[in-house]
Amino acid sequence: MPELAEVEYYRKQWLPALNQTVTSVHLNSDKRVFRGLDCAALKQNLVHEKFIESLVHGKQLCLRFGDSHWLGVHLGMTGRMQVLQAGELPAKHDHLIIRMDSNLSLVFSDARMFGRILYSNHYLQPDWWAHRPPEILSPEYNFERVDAYFNRRTKSPVKAVLLVQEFFPGVGNWMADEILWRSRILPFRKCGKINMRERIELYKRIREVSEDAIRVIGSDWGRPPENWLFNHRWKSGGICPQTGKPLSRAKVGGRTSCWSPSWQS
DNA sequence: CTATTTGTTTATCC
DNA sequence: AGGATAAACAAATA
Secondary structure: OOOHHHHHHHHHHOHHHOOOEEEEEEEOOOOHHHOOOOHHHHHHHOOOOEEEEEEEEOOEEEEEEOOOEEEEEEOOOOEEEEEEOOOOOOOOOEEEEEEEOOOOEEEEEEOOOOOEEEEEEOOOOOHHHHOOOOOOOOOOOOHHHHHHHHHHOOOOEHHHHHOOOOOOOOOOHHHHHHHHHHHOOOOOOEHHHOOHHHHHHHHHHHHHHHHHHHHHHHOOOOOOOOOOOHHHOOOOOOEOOOOOOEOEEEEEOOEEEEEOOOOOO
């Protein structure tokens, strides 16, 4: 389920082991989450290194060890991160276990294995961390960028474009539906047909939903207020919190989308 | 047994 | 060349 705020929530789960040192790394290199990775290098080189920094950018996590070890974690659809106390045993889908000198263990789990582990041992930033688009809540993000993104995808449904990570880092399926619902714009509208007033509204709601998600979910995975679309969109039979009328669901841009026909146009 | 899932990559067509 | 679309990946859940 990880989007912007859920990824931040999971980043925090490893913080109890910050400034501790790796004693061993356990993994099964056959698992799909390690595709393309030099698992032997990860297992050997991370030992004796200190966990010094924990960063997040959109849905991408970057964990730094020592002065040249970069561990990337992408949570995919069902990825999770947690810390195991001494004596606690790994579970079925725990694919990467990093034991620390405190006897805590950092654990990455992922049932569906759409997630991915990345690793680089170099003083310079690896490509997967160096090449990042501006984050939605950063100072360099602005309306002109968003306007330009829509102009590059004029024939795509706006829902599909909101899911492009290069444009809207961290936005996932529920955030995109929430943004469109708050902007009162239907998900299948083509970007080229969205006028300036609507684009300005979308830009504001993109930032608003990102802030709200971080505040409500990113800290302790709290349940969002009932006046968000969030709590009503998951199952069919949901009701629009604005109009009290039924919500609609259908695939838009390849993803199940939920909208309120009595509210969005 | 069938259909569905909060994500990304790859192939293919335009 | 770049945009648009669908399939593939894998396991749990309803």
